[in-house]
Amino acid sequence: MAASEEPEAPTEPLDVACGLENMPVSVWPPGARPGPFQYSPDHVAGPGADADPSEITFPGCACLARPCVPGTCSCLHRVVQRGLQRPLQVFRTDGKGWGLRTLAFIPRGRFVCEYAGEVLGFSEAQRRIQRQTEQDSNYIIAVREHVAGGRVMETFVDPARVGNVGRFLNHSCEPNLLMVPVRVDSMVPRLALFAARDISPGEELSYDYSGRFLNRSDGGDKGRPGSGKPRKPCFCGSASCAAFLPYDASLYCTPEKPAPGQEGEV
Numbered sequence: 001m002a003a004s005e006e007p008e009a010p011t012e013p014l015d016v017a018c019g020l021e022n023m024p025v026s027v028w029p030p031g032a033r034p035g036p037f038q039y040s041p042d043h044v045a046g047p048g049a050d051a052d053p054s055e056i057t058f059p060g061c062a063c064l065a066r067p068c069v070p071g072t073c074s075c076l077h078r079v080v081q082r083g084l085q086r087p088l089q090v091f092r093t094d095g096k097g098w099g100l101r102t103l104a105f106i107p108r109g110r111f112v113c114e115y116a117g118e119v120l121g122f123s124e125a126q127r128r129i130q131r132q133t134e135q136d137s138n139y140i141i142a143v144r145e146h147v148a149g150g151r152v153m154e155t156f157v158d159p160a161r162v163g164n165v166g167r168f169l170n171h172s173c174e175p176n177l178l179m180v181p182v183r184v185d186s187m188v189p190r191l192a193l194f195a196a197r198d199i200s201p202g203e204e205l206s207y208d209y210s211g212r213f214l215n216r217s218d219g220g221d222k223g224r225p226g227s228g229k230p231r232k233p234c235f236c237g238s239a240s241c242a243a244f245l246p247y248d249a250s251l252y253c254t255p256e257k258p259a260p261g262q263e264g265e266v
């Protein structure tokens with residue numbers, strides 16, 4: 001370095017979570033950077049959402065004003081509200097784009113992270129998904145909960161533009177995480193991911209995008225009925241890989257091309 005040159009300022013390691021989680025979320029390889037998005041640890045209301053996920057509809061705890069007080073407030077005891085408890089890293093995978101891995105051991109049953117993003121109405125989820133090209137990553141998840149009286153509650157979450165670290169989770173046909181919808185203080189469920197088994201440091205974290213868990217069915221058809229697009233190949237590498245990523249047929253159908261009566265999957 002010539003005497004007149006300025007010494008290079010040491011670059012801070014990138015925190016994908018922008019300081020909004022309990023701990024930084026690092027990126028591998030150093031210097032690489034995932035495409036831009038706005039980090040939000042919690043759901044936000046998007047177009048067409050029936051309910052604002054930030055609105056408290058189940059007060060639940062005594063402290064209605066924020067922040068809650070440790071030691072006195074019951075809501076602080078719920079695991080999902082404690083946020084990230086283990087160091088996670090966004091990393092470049094072979095063939096799947098970015099992925100998420102743990103840097104520390106995670107015991108079975110432990111809460112790992114949420115899948116948070118814009119909560120959308122059905123029409124907006126359908127509009128966004130139908131505008132995707134074959135090369136685009138799909139971040140939209142459709143969660144269907146079968147409740148009393150045969151009713152089905154649908155929640156559509158898209159963390160593509162606004163979302164949390166969960167948006168980097170890839171699909172696996174033999175996943176190590178299980179997604180559970182959890183209601184804390186709103187009717188809009190938080191999508192909590194728990195360790196389905198002990199997970200070693202360095203292991204990629206994954207869940208089954210179909211919502212099933214080690215009980216998948218077909219994987220046989222190669223097209224997305226109603227979309228005219230081929231299904232995306234799955235590179236999860238598991239012994240029982242179904243060969244294609246799950247998808248939600250209802251989000252691809254149009255009034256002219258109704259859904260072929262397939263179960264909801266993304």
Ligand SMILES: C[S@@+](CC[C@H](N)C(=O)[O-])C[C@H]1O[C@@H](n2cnc3c(N)ncnc32)[C@H](O)[C@@H]1O
Nearest residue numbers: 096097098137138139168169170171234235236
């Ligand atoms: C929610 S994003 C996951 C993060 C994404 N890999 C990225 O780079 O941001 C879902 C997309 O990741 C890719 N993906 C996820 N799991 C995959 C798998 N098992 N095989 C191939 N591609 C996968 C697909 O492009 C899918 O639409």
